[in-house]
Amino acid sequence: QPVLTQSSSASASLGSSVKLTCTLSSGHSSYIIAWHQQQPGKAPRYLMKIEGNGSYNRGSGVPDRFSGSSSGADRYLTISNLQSEDEADYYCETWDSDTQVFGGGTSLTVL
């Protein structure tokens, strides 16, 4: 089954951009993944789905400051013009025929 690897933390300044990475395990580099945002004390929120060719599809109401891309086994979430409300945990997710898998999450701090 696939394994998703994320950095545990990241930080960036207000108004700048940040790129978060989710890496698929060997043999699973073509998999589609989803990104979810979890603000402190809240439920996760679906942000987007990213395919292996880099195309992505944002969820309803997700600002276009959030974009996705892909390179090999890496799936990226880029947040532009960082706002204070972007400070949150970000999880990537994928699935296989008999399992759903989450990455460990990246905690983003907006400085």
Added chain:
Amino acid sequence: QVQLQESGPGLVKPSETLSLTCTVSGGSISSNYWSWIRQPPGKGLEWVGYVPYSGSTTYNPSLKSRVIISVDTSKNQFSLRLSSVTAADTAVYYCARLQTGTISYWGQGTLVTVSS
């Protein structure tokens, strides 16, 4: 807009069975797959299992012997039962809708504490 709402007891005694229901509004449960995910306090997300509106369920192997997920299409609900709970099952439990494999909608979550 699809909305999901979890309901059930917030406190369960050790060795008893945890029971939660997810009510789906704004869409029919008779499509897509439906999932339960949990998050222990201060930790990451853990998949519990998923069920299609009709067909067989799939469970996390680490929980498989204790979990049952079922669907009630007449009520537009799906449910989770987790037996023989311990303190390690204390978590916020989320229900969610899957679309082409990944989650597209989340419920608000409900905290379940296992304690005597």
